[in-house]
Amino acid sequence: MNIVIDAFGGDNAPLQVLKGSIDAHNDFGVDVTLVGDEERIKKCAEQNGLDITGLKIKHADTVIDICEEPTEVIKGKKDCSMAVGMKMVADGEGDAFVSAGSTGALVVGATFIVKRIKGVKRPALATVLPTAGDPTMLLDCGANAECRPEMLVQFGIMGSAYMNKIIGVKEPKVALANIGAEETKGRELDLAAYKQLQAAPVNFIGNLEARQLPLGDCDVCVADGFSGNLLLKLYEGMAKFFSGELKNILTSGAKSKIAALMILKNIKDFRKRMDYSEYGGAPLLGTAKPVIKAHGSSDAKAFYNAIRQAKLYIERDVINEITDALETMKNSKSGDADK
Amino acid sequence: MNIVIDAFGGDNAPLQVLKGSIDAHNDFGVDVTLVGDEERIKKCAEQNGLDITGLKIKHADTVIDICEEPTEVIKGKKDCSMAVGMKMVADGEGDAFVSAGSTGALVVGATFIVKRIKGVKRPALATVLPTAGDPTMLLDCGANAECRPEMLVQFGIMGSAYMNKIIGVKEPKVALANIGAEETKGRELDLAAYKQLQAAPVNFIGNLEARQLPLGDCDVCVADGFSGNLLLKLYEGMAKFFSGELKNILTSGAKSKIAALMILKNIKDFRKRMDYSEYGGAPLLGTAKPVIKAHGSSDAKAFYNAIRQAKLYIERDVINEITDALETMKNSKSGDADK
Secondary structure, three states, X not given: OEEEEEOOOOOOOOHHHHHHHHHHHHHHOOEEEEEOOHHHHHHHHHHOOOOOOOOEEEOOOEOOOOOOOHXXXXXXXXXXXXXXXXXXXXXXXXXXXXXXXXXXXXXXXXXXXXXXXXOOOOOEEEEEEOOOOOOEEEXXXXXXXXXXXXXXXXXXXXXXXXXXXXXXXXXXXXXEEEXXXXXXXXXHHHHHHHHHHHHOOOEEEEEEEHHHHHHOOOOEEEOOHXXXXXXXXXXXXXXXXXXXXXXXXXXXXXXXXXXXXXXXXXXXXXXXXXXXXXXXXXXXXXXXXXXXEOOOOOOHHHHHHHHHHHHHXXXXXXXXXXXXXXXXXXXXXXXXXXX | OEEEEEOOOOOOOOHHHHHHHHHHHHHHOOEEEEEEOHHHHHHHHHHOOOOOOOOEEEEOOEOOOOOOOHHHHHOOOOOEXXXXXXXXXXXXXXXXXXXXXXXXXXXXXXHHHHOEOOOOOOOEEEEEEOOOOOOEEEEOOOOOOOOOHHHHHHHHHHHHHHHHHOOOOOOOEEEEEEOOOOOOOOOHHHHHHHHHHHHOOOEEEEEEXXXXXXXXXXXXXXXXHHHHXXXXXXXXXXXXXXXXXXXXXXXXXXXXXXHHHHOHHHHHHHHHHOOHHHHOOEEEEOEOOOEEEXXXXXXXXXXXXXXXXXXXHHHOOHHHHHHHHHHHHHHHHHHHHXX
């Protein structure tokens, strides 16, 4: 098994990518290929006393910047680490791809270089959120700003397969993010998606109001990419906001500082529970080979977890699970049509 | 000045409505008319030892339930407290209307009974959110699930007028809720709204990613009603979630309980800062007379604040401010067309 990783994606590349890759290679017994400027990779390892002899290197001349047009990854920047890495996976030289680089470019590259599972309309960016209960997968988190109802149904199927295979949830509860619980709520998109999800091979539990999301009331929350992106980013923003407020509460005044020491363990437990990086990165579900988007601010631990996640993604054959579920739906539909 | 209030709207009606109305009448020197079953209102006052002699009562036979079709307020349920109250305001017997009842019915009634300011395409439900900085008005929070770009522009103008006149913000910073900062981000709706907001008579500062919302980076955050509703409800849900987590941190273990006592004041300050009810209810901006949606769970204090808010809304003439701004925009547009 060979996990291909973009050595130049994210704010902390290449150092943190190298560190995470070394540990993952040692702990999980998988091959890891670092993609990027070979000289710079070797220099970085040397300067930081890192032994990368166990890792493979695939040279790539350039890096795609998050400010560049995402489509450049398949046009002018075909020689960037992200494009070269995805090409390896597409050509069978690698089994999964991990990058903390430009999300837009990764979506374009995944769609046109790695390509989609047969029948998938659009890959979706999926994030596992920590909640008051069990974790919830939210998708699409921004790969597709405009969606059709059939796309939302596929997101439900793909999210379900992932949560089942990777997180171990039996019959994941799939819900549609909406502005009310009743099936008459929402836009035309949501009304149609609701009906189609009822008929789909998933455990559809109906609409979910956004206030229920942090409670963990469902396992898979389906949304168009615009709504999902707003939800994900507000989730992150609120977590940061409250973390800051908690700090204020615990540092204003001498008494508070003593109090803070007394509850330090509880706070650490809470912070750990809210730490996304435990779940790895955001899988781009629907691609023919696993593609994982690591957070732009990923550190060594986050890259380490993303590689572990890629390994599970391959071993537990999520791609076949998705393929089969889509096939089942297609057959039941054509069965309906025969009646 | 006569503020008309739905005595039977919300979870805590009529008792909390009565209490809040009595205090508001005494403190603000405004007439308050309670709308609803006269006998039940008088009985509730008597049973709870409340003196309502200073308040007016307008009888209404029925109540519209949140489970009923919103359009019933202008069809089969014309005799409900909400419809009767709005009719009073439309007929000039009252100057503003407050209700904690069905949001859907209030939007329908406000549009068709109270009617819109000339030129307003759709009224928008606007909520003032507490943030790490100054409060931010988010609109539309759900009155219009599907929007056109011109509607978003009007939301910006109306929110601006409110924040200026009621909260006292000079040249309120107006932003568009979007999935990225660049003006090329978002759906067709957002791309068009961005361009139109640039040309509108507001202080448009560009796109706002959802993670910035709790930081108070803008004064008015414009969104279509679907997105705005998701954002508002997630905001509420996350606040509740963290409040619960904070409680866990401060109650698990004996040491924690002592620590909690030590920082009790800081926690209270934080809770007060996060308390929406300080800002009153959610104004339905764009109606020809002030209409305010109080939260369904409003208590006496929330109704009291909503009545104060209604008074300011009238006194500071927000409606004329909106009318003038829309007129300015219309004229500048026809001026452009003349060129």
